[in-house]
Amino acid sequence: MGTGRKRVGVITQHSYHNYGSLLQAYATNSLLNELGYDCELIDYVAPKQDMRRAYKLYQDAPEYDALKKRYAAQIERRKQNFTDFTRLYRLSPKHYSSDAEIEADPPQYDIYVTGGDQVWNVNFRIASAAYFLAFTDAQEKYALSTSIGRCKEDKLSAYKQYLVQYKRIYVREQAGADLLNHLLDGEPNVSTIADPTFILPRDKWMKTASTESFCGEDYIGCYATLDDDLDAMMPILKELHDRTHLTVVLWGMTLPREEDWIVNVVEAGPREFLKLISGAQLLVTSSFHGTAFAANFGVPFLVYKDQLEDSRKDGILTLLDHPHRLVHSVEDLSKALNGGVNFTHIENVLAAERERAIGIINECLGDIYV
Numbered sequence: 001m002g003t004g005r006k007r008v009g010v011i012t013q014h015s016y017h018n019y020g021s022l023l024q025a026y027a028t029n030s031l032l033n034e035l036g037y038d039c040e041l042i043d044y045v046a047p048k049q050d051m052r053r054a055y056k057l058y059q060d061a062p063e064y065d066a067l068k069k070r071y072a073a074q075i076e077r078r079k080q081n082f083t084d085f086t087r088l089y090r091l092s093p094k095h096y097s098s099d100a101e102i103e104a105d106p107p108q109y110d111i112y113v114t115g116g117d118q119v120w121n122v123n124f125r126i127a128s129a130a131y132f133l134a135f136t137d138a139q140e141k142y143a144l145s146t147s148i149g150r151c152k153e154d155k156l157s158a159y160k161q162y163l164v165q166y167k168r169i170y171v172r173e174q175a176g177a178d179l180l181n182h183l184l185d186g187e188p189n190v191s192t193i194a195d196p197t198f199i200l201p202r203d204k205w206m207k208t209a210s211t212e213s214f215c216g217e218d219y220i221g222c223y224a225t226l227d228d229d230l231d232a233m234m235p236i237l238k239e240l241h242d243r244t245h246l247t248v249v250l251w252g253m254t255l256p257r258e259e260d261w262i263v264n265v266v267e268a269g270p271r272e273f274l275k276l277i278s279g280a281q282l283l284v285t286s287s288f289h290g291t292a293f294a295a296n297f298g299v300p301f302l303v304y305k306d307q308l309e310d311s312r313k314d315g316i317l318t319l320l321d322h323p324h325r326l327v328h329s330v331e332d333l334s335k336a337l338n339g340g341v342n343f344t345h346i347e348n349v350l351a352a353e354r355e356r357a358i359g360i361i362n363e364c365l366g367d368i369y370v
Contacts (some may be wrong), residue, residue, distance in 0.1 A: 006040040006370050009092065009107050014041045017054040017082040018253070019223075019273045020197075020289035024116040025268075026208070027196035028144070029089040036368035040090040041115075042107055046126035047098050051294055054253055056227075057077065057266075063254075064108050071256060075264035081269025087113075090207070099128055104134045111140040116172065116196050120147030122156060131161035131248030142364045143169040145193050145357075147312065149177040152287055153183050160184065174318075175311035177180055180312065193360055196355040197292050201354070202355075205296065209274035214265050219249045221280030223273070229286040230254045232329075233304045237262075238286060239330045244281075251276055252287075257307075288312040296350065300341045304326050321344050321355070 002225070006294075010032070014025035025041060034038035052059065057068050084104040086194045096102040110132050113284075118124065134139050143166055149158065156163075162183055163169070170193035171177050180190040197205075213251075220240055224230040230250075234257065237248050240263045249263045250256070251273070256264035268276060274293065275281055283294040291313070294301035303326050305313050313325055316322045324339040 003037065004269070005368050006365065007108075008032055008037045008039040008113060008365065009042045009109035010113045010115045011037060011042045011044055011119070011133065013117045013119055013126070014043075014084060014089070014091070015049055015124075015135050015213060016049055017079070018225075019270050020287065021117050022082065023273070023289060023293075024086055024145070024196050026085070026089050027200045028113075028115045030204075031196060031199055032361070032365075033090075035358070037111075037365060039261050040092050042096070042102075043091040043094065044096040044102055044130055044345065046215040048125040048129045049145045050125065054082075056253065056255060060136060063300040069258060071264075071266045078269060081267060081272060085270040096130075098132050099135070102130050106135045108369055109138075111142065111306075112136055113141075113218055114143040114146050114166075116147065116317065118144040118147045118149040118157070120159075120171075120176075121151045122159065123149065127223045128189045129162060132159050133165070134162045139167070141166045143171065144361065145170060145195050146176075146267075147172040148179065149312065150310065153179055156180070156183060159211075160191070162189070165275050170364075175314040175315065191251045194350075194357045195292055197348055199354050200294060204270035206278065207272055208271060211254050211280060212272065212275065213279075214272070214276060215247060215249050215263055218281050219247045219263070219279075220244065221276055221283045221285075222248055222250045222252075223277070223283065223285045223287055223290040224250075224252045224254050224304075225287050227254050227304070229304060230257070231283060233286065236302075236327060236333065237303065237329050239333060240282070240284070246281060249276060249280070259303060268357060273328070279341045284303075286313075288316055291316050298343050298347075301325060302333075302336055304328070316334075319347060322346070346348050 012025050013021040029041055092107050166188055169188055169190045172195050174192055177190045177192050251265040251268040277293045278297045280299050283301045285301050290305050306325050325336055327336050
């Protein structure tokens with residue numbers, strides 16, 4: 001036995017106020033420590049990270065004035081709820097706010113990991129070589145459940161010099177693995193691993209969830225990330241309300257919708273996100289992580305998708321073997337609902353994915369001692 005546990009540094013999106021980003025960061029940190037490693041998240045924040053979208057009601061535009069006044073207190077609570085959640089995981093002692101800072105004084109670990117979410121989607125303003133571990137020449141580099149989103153090969157080719165330094169690369173979507181294998185000619189080989197939010201089981205998530213009640217009755221939950229998506233989802237939500245007479249509870253990074261059949265939970269942070277999904281009779285979402293948590297919690301789900309290519313939504317429904325739960329419009333509803341959700345099958349899929357993921361992690365990172 002060695003003298004101490006292996007120290008693992010994970011770089012990922014851990015501070016941006018987005019539900020999926022913070023929840024996957026928490027899951028990765030929790031999982032690696034539970035497996036016996038000494039893991040912390042590298043406190044790197046991309047210099048172009050912009051929180052304004054997370055609090056859209058605060059934009060300085062006259063059309064938002066009334067909403068800003070009405071929901072000002074809830075927006076402040078949302079900010080605090082997100083900030084409070086980031087205290088649940090371990091961060092490196094030093095904070096880095098630029099590539100130059102982390103290259104000048106890189107954190108020291110036995111193993112370096114690029115974590116989940118879309119940190120390799122270099123279409124985003126947060127694109128950074130740091131997420132490709134360019135700041136260290138260490139031999140022990142791995143990627144676990146990283147996603148390239150809708151990024152194309154021509155954009156990623158600028159980072160090939162860093163990708164080839166990884167020992168093993170596991171991404172979240174098969175489409176991403178196929179693209180990277182083509183870019184890298186199979187060296188290193190790229191495969192898939194489940195999102196870390198899948199690997200933590202339901203009971204552990206429920207210990208983290210808020211205990212607050214946001215709706216005193218049965219409800220349909222709706223989590224949307226883009227206003228355009230929510231605009232397209234509104235007829236679907238209204239049809240579901242008319243069919244079931246259930247209130248629709250809405251939360252996310254979108255503007256509130258003030259209808260008499262909607263309850264807006266503007267203040268929801270990550271712990272409230274968990275509570276709202278777990279308590280819903282049905283979740284309608286345009287989000288990968290919304291779908292992931294509904295599946296993990298045994299909550300029936302419908303996934304809105306526009307006609308654009310989206311490997312994240314297609315990939316998760318293929319993994320769960322429930323492609324019929326995808327809806328584009330009201331006309332798709334009956335077919336989707338009649339197909340049902342086979343949670344026995346989903347639980348078996350998730351159990352197999354958890355076992356496989358833990359095996360991959362232990363194989364990559366090796367014995368917990370050095």
